[in-house]
Amino acid sequence: MDLLGYGAFFLTTALIFSLVTLGLNLQWGLTGLFNVGLAGFVAIGAYTSALLTTPDDAARLGGFGLPILVGWLGAMVVGGIAAALTGMATLRLRSDYLAITTFGVAVVVQLVALNAQKLTGGPFGIGFIPRPFGSLAETPLLFNLSNLAVVSVVTLIAYLALEHLSRSPWGRVLKALREDERAAISLGKSARFYRVQAFAVGGAIMALAGALQAHFTGFIAPDNYLPILTFQVWVMLIVGGSGSNLGAVIGSILVWAIWAGSGTLTSILFPPEQQARAAALQIAAIGVMLCVILLIRPNGLFGDRPRRRRFSKRAKIAAGESSSGS
């Protein structure tokens, strides 16, 4: 019974990660937009939903006590707007600028979460976030299973919607822009407009995932949204194969299993005073793993990569280009 309960808990967390990864897949896999601050968008969603749904709290703004669904919708709206603004500022520039800006967004969100006590509760975070099926909390198994059901349904809806989107004319434009921007523009598609849309939808999905997580655990704090979260999700997407929604989901579950498993392993193998160091080693190992996958199997498990790039690589080899070129 315990095992079943843990399994449900594990899968719920993994599926919430999948949702973030699906959002990132829309941004990176489908559109080629590089977001290294996704932890910031997840945090925006979590905090928005928490503010909207918690009971009134004198120490900070709000607690509006609204229904959970309103919190989720609010999270998506605010997350989407934040992503759209970020996109509008940077998407007319080189792709690296978007990376640097999203990195900055995550830093600033972290700062606000830590310091704007009136809004976010500061370092102690926000508690008493209403949980779906909270009345079942006395029987953890039932509670975990019902939450797993909720998260599964949301992830499934997001998955099907994204699958539909990527096959729709809209998705084809995004792919066209990723593959050959000039050709797509020459067909009259506004590159910037489509990209901002994709970035905003991706941000909204990430924010929704943040909100789901907040309502699942009932408590959020700035520490949940450190750069390590961004990093985990990137590894999930790359392992699964960027471009594939199925890969995003399976990669998330797989990497989360590795992460949780190695975490349990270090807590058994190392004495308590060495735990922090062992955790650092765990992160280092995952970082190396990301680099190795990028080097030897950049398509991941289910990756969908454009043919054109392979062609250009071959062309360069044929031209005798040395590996030291830019």
Added chain:
Amino acid sequence: MSLQFVVDGLLTGSMIGLGAIGVTLTYSILRFSNFAHGDFMAWGTYATLAVVSAIGATVGKVAPIAPLSFGWPLIVALVIGMAFTALLALLLDKVLFARLRSQGQAIIVVMASFGASMALRSLLEFTFTSRPTYFSRAIQIAMPVGFGIRITPDQIALLLLTAVLVLGVHLLMTRTQTGRSMQALSQNAALARIVGIDVASVVRVTWVIGGALACVAGVMIGILVQIRPFMGFDMLLPMFAAAILGGIGSIPGAVLGGLIIGLAEAGAVQLIGAEWRAAVSFIILMAVLFVRPIGLFGVRER
């Protein structure tokens, strides 16, 4: 408002500027933003610290050079640390960046640098734990220099060192053949190859300069603030902002950008409070991207 923020700002600005030189060179010559650059800083600092301890263990305690808080061991260690960081950058390029670059996808290299950054930082945390350490625990008396400004001898020495290094790199870039090759490659890579510039050697020089200066910036932070595994990562946003503010590829621009951000941060600390310091670089970055994305001294990309 006391004028002390000018000194604080110039010092922070020097650290940011020295780091930003590496960022701007990598960006303009290798064409990717290197998220591992901050971790070069931290690795250089810890390497320098290790050499200082090694010297201390072999020759015993060395008296500091008169008004400064450190003696010759730190200077020797800094030189060794710079060489070490340069080698680290070259090694990382060889095993990771060069291979991905040859696949011709700039943004994959950025992602790899993000992964490498995570791995490098966590390795430091594993080896040295996340507890902060110091080069010296001695407290220096700050000398008043008028207008309500106080400055310590260490701070003067480090400002001078920054000036010398920046001048040196500037002369290297403008007066030597190597520097001209670097500029050529950053302006037009294809044309540079055609005229027979040795790309591999320019790439090596870029990493050596970037790595060595990152080490100096890190050691400055170590002397004036503290040494932590996250010290470099926290400098990443200010360094990127400085490089973009100054104009990608411009060395004087990177340094000036660093000084502007350093001064703005120090001013913000006095006016608003230290907890919001990290937001300053972001606001400046956004302003530059909206108003003048090519930066102060940038050239429009062809």
